[in-house]
Amino acid sequence: MIYTVECSYSDSASEExxxxxxxxHKLPALISVRGFHTSQRFRACGAGCPTYLALxxxxxxxxxxxxxxxxxxxxxxARWQQHITDWHRNLYGGLxxxxxxxxxxxxxxxxxxPEPIIAMGIAPEPLHAVALDHAPAALWLARLPAGMVPARESFPSGVHAYAPMTAQLKSVSDAGRSGAETHPDA
Structure with missing residues (x-):
C-alpha cells in the first residue's frame, strides 16, 4: 500500500x-517503524498542487x-504546525x-x-484510495526519466511533476529486494 502525505508550507523564514x-530526521524515523518499507520526499515543479509530497x-x-x-x-x-497548509493524507491500494x-x-x-501519462509514452501505475482522506479517490503514478520532462505548460490540469528531494529510503528488510539501495545510517 502507498501512504501519501501532501502539504505546503507558508513561512519562508523557517522552511529550510x-x-x-x-x-x-522524520523520514529515517518513519522507515524504522515496523511495516514501513520505503519513504521518499518530493517537491512540486509547478503550481496547482501542494508543494510537498511524501510517498x-x-x-x-x-x-x-x-x-x-x-x-x-x-x-x-508541533514546532512547524502553524505553517503547514493544504495538508492531506491518503492510503492507496494498487501497488x-x-x-x-x-x-x-x-x-x-x-x-x-492515466491517459495524459500514456500519451507521453509512459505506463502509469493506478492507485485507489482505501483509507484516510479518500481524496482523490484515484491516482496514477509514473517515473519520468531525466531528459523527458516537457514544459510545465504542456501538462493537463490535474497532472503534476515532482522532483525528488531525497533518495528513496528503504527499510532494512527491503534492502535485499531487487534494485534496493542500502539503508542510510541516519
Missing part, C-alpha cells in the same frame, strides 16, 4: 529548517494506527511498493486518469 527536519510504502492502515508510528513519526510537527525516483528523474502524478 522544516525541510531539513523532515528529510533528515511511503507500508503494510496497511494498522501501521499508522500503531504505538510505534505514534512514537517515531506520526505528528512530530506494493512506491516507484524509486532517482535524483535526475521526476515523478508524475495524475488525478485525472
Amino acid at each position: 529548517e522544516w525541510n531539513d527536519f523532515y528529510s533528515l 511511503h510504502s507500508i503494510d496497511g492502515l494498522d501501521v499508522l494506527q500503531g504505538d510505534e508510528y505514534a512514537r517515531k513519526g506520526g505528528g512530530n510537527f 506494493d511498493r512506491a516507484p524509486t525516483v532517482e535524483q535526475a528523474d521526476y515523478l508524475l502524478v495524475s488525478r485525472v486518469g
